[in-house]
Amino acid sequence: MTSELPEIRASDAERERAAEALRTAVAEGRLDMEEFGERLEAAYKARTHAELVPLVRDLPEAPASASPSPRKAEAGARATSRGAVAVFGGFARRGPWTVGRTFTAFTLWGGGRIDLREAQFEDRETVIRCFALFGGMGVLVPPDLDVEVRGFALFGGFGDKATGPGAPGAPKVRVTGLALWGGVGVKRRS
Known part of the structure; x- marks a missing residue:
């Protein structure tokens, strides 16, 4: 069948x-x-x-899905999204998508979710800039991604528990930004 x-x-x-x-x-x-x-x-x-x-199929390291590991970034892939904004509302980027080499997210009295678990990357190094003003934002990263979190919070929080190396050859993602009376959380999840 x-x-x-x-x-x-x-x-x-x-x-x-x-x-x-x-x-x-x-x-x-x-x-x-x-x-x-x-x-x-x-x-x-x-x-x-x-x-x-x-x-x-007859080439080394070519899985049955007909491609190298999706975690390997390929320079030149077209970004499907370079930013997101939520004002008195919310946004979500999840599922299969291609992250621009710089992705800027902004929330004002709202919330946002950036899920990188199925994402591809426009470049080997990506910067995700998160600005949460009186709101919140969550960034989900897979365990094999190389992550560096460097945000600043004033009367809020900027979680950096996901910071750490990924699998060899994995793309590098830097999460930066500002949380003012709000929060940005970056978590690893399969």
Whole structure:
């Protein structure tokens, strides 16, 4: 019955990860230029995961999902969001999304949630600037992300318990900003 289900469509990020795996393979001499060109063209034309899998299956460190680990940042990925604002309300960035190299979040008498557990990154180093005025903000990071928290709080709090190294090769995220009569909490969660 599962074979009757429609194929899962590939995203731009998944096609780009497969293309990066191919670029690495040709640089290491695992593919010749002709085969690289054919596979690269097929990767960018792929519509489903099933079309991506055979392009990288015979390459080292290529998981069955047809791409390197999603935690590896790829320079040049297009940001889907560079900021968020909540005034007397709230915002949430969660699920699969691409964080800009600088992401600015602002809350005034409101709240916000930035969830990086399924996020991709525009660059190897990302700065998330959080400004919470009379409100609050939460940032969720996965255990394998390299995190540095350097915020300032005045009559509020700026939690830095998530600060610490991540897995080798993981992107680095710096969380900075200001909490004034409010709070910013940064937590690790799977």
